[in-house]
Amino acid sequence: MEHIQTVVIGAGVVGLATARELALRGQEVLLLEAEGAFGTGTSSRNSEVIHAGIYYPQNSLKARLCVQGRRLLYDYCQSRGIPHKACGKLIVATSPQQVQQLALIQEKARLNGLVDQDALQMMSAKEAQAMEPALVCLAALWSPSTGIVDSHALMLSYLGDFENAGGLLALHSKLASAQVNSSNSGPQFLICTEDGTQISSDRVVNAAGLSAPWVARRFGGMDITRLPKGHYAKGNYFSLSGRAPFSRLIYPVPEAAGLGVHLTLDMAGQAKFGPDVEWTDKPDDLSVDPRRGDAFYAEVRKYWPDLKDGSLLPSYAGIRPKINSQEEAAADFCIMGPAQHGVTGLVHMMGIESPGLTSSLAIAKLCAELAGA
Numbered sequence: 001m002e003h004i005q006t007v008v009i010g011a012g013v014v015g016l017a018t019a020r021e022l023a024l025r026g027q028e029v030l031l032l033e034a035e036g037a038f039g040t041g042t043s044s045r046n047s048e049v050i051h052a053g054i055y056y057p058q059n060s061l062k063a064r065l066c067v068q069g070r071r072l073l074y075d076y077c078q079s080r081g082i083p084h085k086a087c088g089k090l091i092v093a094t095s096p097q098q099v100q101q102l103a104l105i106q107e108k109a110r111l112n113g114l115v116d117q118d119a120l121q122m123m124s125a126k127e128a129q130a131m132e133p134a135l136v137c138l139a140a141l142w143s144p145s146t147g148i149v150d151s152h153a154l155m156l157s158y159l160g161d162f163e164n165a166g167g168l169l170a171l172h173s174k175l176a177s178a179q180v181n182s183s184n185s186g187p188q189f190l191i192c193t194e195d196g197t198q199i200s201s202d203r204v205v206n207a208a209g210l211s212a213p214w215v216a217r218r219f220g221g222m223d224i225t226r227l228p229k230g231h232y233a234k235g236n237y238f239s240l241s242g243r244a245p246f247s248r249l250i251y252p253v254p255e256a257a258g259l260g261v262h263l264t265l266d267m268a269g270q271a272k273f274g275p276d277v278e279w280t281d282k283p284d285d286l287s288v289d290p291r292r293g294d295a296f297y298a299e300v301r302k303y304w305p306d307l308k309d310g311s312l313l314p315s316y317a318g319i320r321p322k323i324n325s326q327e328e329a330a331a332d333f334c335i336m337g338p339a340q341h342g343v344t345g346l347v348h349m350m351g352i353e354s355p356g357l358t359s360s361l362a363i364a365k366l367c368a369e370l371a372g373a
Helices: 013-024 061-080 096-111 125-131 151-164 209-216 290-300 356-370
Strands: 002-009 029-032 089-093 121-124 139-143 147-149 168-170 175-181 188-193 198-206 231-240 249-252 262-265 271-274 278-280 312-322 334-336 346-350
Touching: 002 013, 013 029, 013 151, 013 198, 013 356, 061 147, 061 151, 061 356, 089 096, 089 125, 096 121, 096 139, 121 125, 125 139, 147 151, 151 168, 151 356, 198 209, 209 312, 209 346, 231 290, 271 290, 271 312, 290 312, 334 356, 346 356
Parallel strands: 002 029, 002 198, 029 168, 089 249, 198 346
Antiparallel strands: 089 139, 121 139, 175 188, 188 198, 231 271, 231 278, 231 312, 249 262, 262 271, 334 346
């Protein structure tokens, strides 16, 4: 049986960042990935937005790790030449009720640490339209520190750092079982993969994304009653045929379970709209129903009335790894270390939805500390 100091389960953007951080701290790290390539799940099916840290409750993990992670991510992308752009975004109000909400959003951002050059700026309709002439709104908030990033290039860079530090990525290595065995030197973990491979380790970090609650329940020898249950909120995206008349991201005022049907841009300037919110019990349902486009047209035309019929094309879908149901309030990141479950060297990350990509480097530092590295 092979013994490895640290095993990380899941090679999405957060798993890669965490494995990288542990390897850079001198740990011998094995990164297990169930699929045949890294980053093929939620990490490859999102908006690729670098979030500022605006919407999250004060002192929540999402707020703290997003603000910290955003700064780390911009510095990292700049130092490594990873394609990214601090293009900023406008949060637009298209009804009198939404105008009233803008001040609340602005104050929430301030409490989360968005001050000075990062602070949100209130804008009149005229000021917003001076920035984006095709935009129609009653008022807006300008977020200068929001941006976009090439997520695949980012993950490749994380992987390169990890492997250069001696880490090993094992693909097609789906977890079958895990056992916590107490010994005189502290808990030891026995990891078994579906192909029969057995690995013992001193530390385990569960970064399995959509499967993280399931993976956590595989760990025999620990109390699982406090573990959250996984839920899935599908987000559909539609792409724009032709070039959009916008150079910044456009977001409506947030809605339940998501941030509304917003306009984002990739590094080439191509626009896409979404995601919407479609609760599902099938984490592998990634098809986009073209009929959902009707609702997209209605929502987008609230701030871009010149959107032409037939110009939205079904693009792709992603699944948010929720740990709250449709009837419950949005949950914070759930990062459980020894203080929560009593097992030294074990960290579970669950419900790492947006802003997980933005927060990835900050999450990695926190998890390395909780794992005792």
